[in-house]
Amino acid sequence: MLAGCASTRSPAPIQERPRASPDKAAASKALPPVAPGYYRILPGDTLYKIAFEHGQDSLDLAAWNNLANPGLIRSGDILRVVPPWPAVAAKAQAKPAPAGSPTAPPVVGQPAAADDAAPDIWSWPLRGAILTRFGEGLNKGIDIAGPRGMLVQAAAPGRVVYAGSGLRGYGKLIIIRHGKTLLSAYAHNARILVKEGQQVTRGQAVGEIGDSDAERVKLHFEIREFGRPVDPMNYLPNAG
Numbered sequence: 001m002l003a004g005c006a007s008t009r010s011p012a013p014i015q016e017r018p019r020a021s022p023d024k025a026a027a028s029k030a031l032p033p034v035a036p037g038y039y040r041i042l043p044g045d046t047l048y049k050i051a052f053e054h055g056q057d058s059l060d061l062a063a064w065n066n067l068a069n070p071g072l073i074r075s076g077d078i079l080r081v082v083p084p085w086p087a088v089a090a091k092a093q094a095k096p097a098p099a100g101s102p103t104a105p106p107v108v109g110q111p112a113a114a115d116d117a118a119p120d121i122w123s124w125p126l127r128g129a130i131l132t133r134f135g136e137g138l139n140k141g142i143d144i145a146g147p148r149g150m151l152v153q154a155a156a157p158g159r160v161v162y163a164g165s166g167l168r169g170y171g172k173l174i175i176i177r178h179g180k181t182l183l184s185a186y187a188h189n190a191r192i193l194v195k196e197g198q199q200v201t202r203g204q205a206v207g208e209i210g211d212s213d214a215e216r217v218k219l220h221f222e223i224r225e226f227g228r229p230v231d232p233m234n235y236l237p238n239a240g
Contacts, residue, residue: 037082043075048161052175052185054081057227059180118179119156122235123202125186126152126209126219133233140229141185141222148190148217152207154200155184155221155236163192170220171212176200183227187220188212
């Protein structure tokens with residue numbers, strides 16, 4: 001009877017785990033850290049996003065990394081994000097060395113700018129109370145209050161070079177390039193109304209105010225010159 005009972009039992013189910021493909025297995029391995037001053041490109045990164053995140057200008061990144069086509073960067077590649085020439089990197093583009101000179105920076109392409117000239121007139125991206133001014137608590141811009149869903153407007157004409165939520169601390173972010181030297185940034189949007197590459201005019205709606213990656217509903221607004229934050233109040237017209 002014991003033999004009979006044993007013969008009627010169902011075998012324990014065997015579950016086989018699917019084997020990971022070589023590509024997925026390789027991707028799951030932790031990548032080695034990069035050296036200080038360098039950055040490993042992640043999926044979804046753009047040169048403008050990386051430059052903004054590191055407080056640099058995208059044209060400088062292109063030159064420092066000898067990028068023949070700055071619009072094409074590959075995930076996994078490593079970029080230099082600090083100047084390779086301490087004393088002359090900031091002036092390398094303004095005063096290039098003669099062609100063929102051993103100290104001349106590599107010849108590279110440049111991200112297309114909406115216009116070579118900086119805007120003559122700026123306008124407020126949002127009318128509301130200023131919550132935090134430039135430099136307060138290491139703030140890189142100004143924070144403006146407003147009701148959720150209120151339209152956020154482009155402060156000057158330009159071209160959208162980033163629209164997404166890939167920068168930690170900025171939520172749904174829009175970056176607009178104005179000429180060769182200036183950027184404006186609009187963070188914590190509830191909704192983005194423009195796409196990368198789109199030309200916008202001053203006063204055009206680009207987003208809706210929200211609290212994405214923020215503690216309250218607000219617009220965080222920055223202006224950057226050569227990739228470095230400057231006080232937006234120096235550009236915006238007097239309130240009122």
